[in-house]
Amino acid sequence: MSRVSIRGLVKRFGPAVAVAGIDLEIADGEFVVLLGPSGCGKTTTLRCIAGLEGLAEGEIRIGDQVVSRPGYALPPERREMGMVFQSYAIWPHLSVAENVAFGLKLKKLPAAEIRDRVARALDLVGLGRYGDRGASQLSGGQQQRVALARAVVLEPGVLLFDEPLSNLDAKLREKMRFELRQLQQRLGITSIYVTHDQQEAMVIADRVVLMNGGRIEQMGGPIELYQRPKSLFAAEFIGLANILPGTVASSSDGGTTVSAGALALHSADTGFRAGQRVTAICRPENLRVSIDRPEGPNAWQARLDLSYFLGNIADVYLSVGDVQLRGQLSPPETWAPGKSLWVQMPPDKVILLPDEAMPAQ
Ligand SMILES: Nc1ncnc2c1ncn2[C@@H]1O[C@H](COP(=O)(O)OP(=O)(O)O)[C@@H](O)[C@H]1O
Numbered sequence: 001m002s003r004v005s006i007r008g009l010v011k012r013f014g015p016a017v018a019v020a021g022i023d024l025e026i027a028d029g030e031f032v033v034l035l036g037p038s039g040c041g042k043t044t045t046l047r048c049i050a051g052l053e054g055l056a057e058g059e060i061r062i063g064d065q066v067v068s069r070p071g072y073a074l075p076p077e078r079r080e081m082g083m084v085f086q087s088y089a090i091w092p093h094l095s096v097a098e099n100v101a102f103g104l105k106l107k108k109l110p111a112a113e114i115r116d117r118v119a120r121a122l123d124l125v126g127l128g129r130y131g132d133r134g135a136s137q138l139s140g141g142q143q144q145r146v147a148l149a150r151a152v153v154l155e156p157g158v159l160l161f162d163e164p165l166s167n168l169d170a171k172l173r174e175k176m177r178f179e180l181r182q183l184q185q186r187l188g189i190t191s192i193y194v195t196h197d198q199q200e201a202m203v204i205a206d207r208v209v210l211m212n213g214g215r216i217e218q219m220g221g222p223i224e225l226y227q228r229p230k231s232l233f234a235a236e237f238i239g240l241a242n243i244l245p246g247t248v249a250s251s252s253d254g255g256t257t258v259s260a261g262a263l264a265l266h267s268a269d270t271g272f273r274a275g276q277r278v279t280a281i282c283r284p285e286n287l288r289v290s291i292d293r294p295e296g297p298n299a300w301q302a303r304l305d306l307s308y309f310l311g312n313i314a315d316v317y318l319s320v321g322d323v324q325l326r327g328q329l330s331p332p333e334t335w336a337p338g339k340s341l342w343v344q345m346p347p348d349k350v351i352l353l354p355d356e357a358m359p360a361q
Pocket residue numbers: 013016017018036037038039040041042043044045
C-alpha cells in the first residue's frame with residue numbers, strides 16, 4: 001500500500017517555522033500537487049516525506065508504517081520513493097541507459113533484469129531509442145525524461161517531484177505537463193508534486209493542496225478550488241479575480257445583495273446577514289460585455305478604459321462609476337477605449353467571502 005498519511009507536521013529551522021502544522025492524507029495512486037508561493041514550505045514538506053529532513057512535531061506514515069516522527073526517520077533509501085528535481089542531476093559522462101540503470105546496479109540486480117527494466121522505463125518516457133546516447137547530448141526536456149525514467153525504473157511506491165519542469169522553456173513545459181500526467185495515470189503510482197505554477201497544478205493534479213505560510217490554505221480538485229475559493233488568498237493565487245469589498249444590504253434564501261462602491265451586486269450565495277462586511281469575487285471570464293442593455297440583474301453601464309487584443313481573448317478594463325472591472329472576452333472584441341458598453345455579472349458567478357476569511361494584514 002502506498003497511502004501517505006501526514007499528521008500535525010511541524011518543521012523548524014532554528015526559530016523559523018517552515019511548516020506550521022500540516023494534515024494530509026494521500027490515497028494510493030493519487031496525484032497530489034502542493035501549490036503555493038515561494039517560501040510557503042512546499043519543498044520542506046516534500047523533503048520531510050522523503051526522509052531528507054527530520055520533523056519537530058507530527059508523524060508521517062507510508063501505508064501503516066510510521067516512517068518519520070520527532071527523533072526518528074527511516075532513511076530515504078529505505079522508503080521506496082522515487083524523486084525528480086528541478087536540476088536533473090543526470091551524470092553527463094554516462095550514457096542514457098547507464099544513468100537509468102544506476103539505482104538498479106546499486107541493488108545488485110542480475111544484468112539481464114537490469115537491461116529489461118531500463119528498456120521498459122526508457123520506452124515509457126519516449127526515449128526507447130536513446131539508450132546508447134551520451135546523456136549530455138540530450139536536450140533539457142530529454143534530460144528531464146531521463147531523470148523521470150531513473151525514478152520510475154526503481155518501481156517506487158511513491159514518486160516525489162520538486163518543480164521538475166521549471167528549467168524548461170514555456171512550450172516544452174506545457175507539453176511535459178500532459179506527458180507527466182499521462183505517465184502517472186498509466187503507472188498509477190502515488191505522486192506528490194511541488195510547484196508554484198497554478199496552471200501546472202491544475203493540469204496535473206487529482207487534488208491541489210494550496211499552501212500559505214507553512215499551512216494548508218485550501219485543498220480540493222482543480223475545478224472546486226477555482227470556482228469556490230474559500231479565502232482571498234486562494235481567489236488571488238489561482239486564476240484572476242475582480243475583488244470587490246462591500247457590505248451586505250440584504251440576504252435571503254434566494255441570494256444576497258451587496259453594496260460595493262457604485263454597485264448593488266446580487267450574488268446567489270446565501271447565509272449572510274445585513275451589515276456584514278464581505279468581499280465579492282468575480283472571475284474576468286464571467287463578466288459579460290455587450291453594446292445593448294442585457295436582460296437580468298447585475299447589469300451596469302460602463303466605459304471601456306483599456307483593451308488588449310490577445311488573439312484568443314480580449315483583456316478589457318471597464319469602469320462603472322468608481323469601480324474598475326476586468327473582463328476577458330471570448331471571442332475577442334476590438335472596441336476602442338472610451339466606448340460606452342454594458343457589463344453584467346451573472347449572480348451565480350459572484351462568490352461572497354465573509355471578511356473573517358481575509359488573512360490578517
Ligand atoms: N535549510 C534551511 N535552513 C533555514 N531555513 C530554511 C531551510 N530550508 C528552507 N528554509 C526556510 O523555510 C521556509 C520554507 O522554505 P521552502 O520549503 O523551501 O519553501 P518553498 O519550497 O515553498 O519555496 C522558507 O522561509 C525558507 O527560507
